Amino acid sequence: MPELPEVETVRRGLEPVLQGRRIARADIRRPDLRWPFPENLGSRLSGVRVLALRRRSKYILADLDTDETLIVHLGMSGRMLIDGATTAAMYHDRAALEPHDHVVLDIEGGARVRFNDARRFGMMDLAGTPSAEAHRLLAGLGPEPLGNGFSADHLAAALRGRRTPIKAALLDQRIVAGLGNIYVCESLWHARIHPARSAGRIARARVETLVTAIRQVLTRAIAAGGSSLRDYRQADGELGYFQHDFNVYDRENQPCHRPGCPGVIRRFVQSGRSSYSCNTCQR
DNA sequence: ATGGGGGCCTGCCGGC
């Protein structure tokens, strides 16, 4: 479910709860999510201090004082729920466990973090901290779209000669890491590029526009998520879910938002997934 | 090598 902005929002929301704090007890309530949990996950997390929370693409990385890093992916439906006091302002009552609460972390000082994932497409694994980014799931990832490694030069080189639709190329995490269906659709609309256009047939100037669009779309979404964190207690402690303001996603048959464009947003299927675009202003 | 499709799960929503 969550793409890079949602994962970053979750990371920021977890930071005040976890960073520098000790996990008093970890309750692992089933043997697996998408894959089996690592051996003895509960005991390897219990009594352990969290040194830092990082993000790589859609993965959250929690560096532990055991020289291990907890790698978490939220999959499609994964959520982090926070209960209990960390600061007075963040206090609300500790909720009872709910269905699909698969991992429960009781934090020293009284907070509780629950990993809830109905569809169980999420994952958790442990890796040695120095080699965490060499984990098989992270090793092949392309550059962070908001980092220096993502540039028009990089994207143009990655797209060169590719006949696949640009939509599929941007979903390919080896080309750029962290985009999902929504933000790809939104970025292509901003750049006025049609999702079905062949990746290798986008002029250099338009690739530059696309890079800028991707950065802006993600940056704005993170800002929107950040603003939702300030009052997340109203959202029952659920992190990373906020009101989005999409221009094309889930707007089938609604008018294009581009000023002066008479077009209507259409939905069509590409490699089994919904694409949304304005066929008037996106080419 | 590259691209497309299946599969993993559960929940929800719209239509009949």
Next chain:
DNA sequence: TGCCGGCAGGCCCCCA
């Protein structure tokens, strides 16, 4: 009201 099909923001893996 109830049932059923379709759909969901991810990603690995297999096959052509």
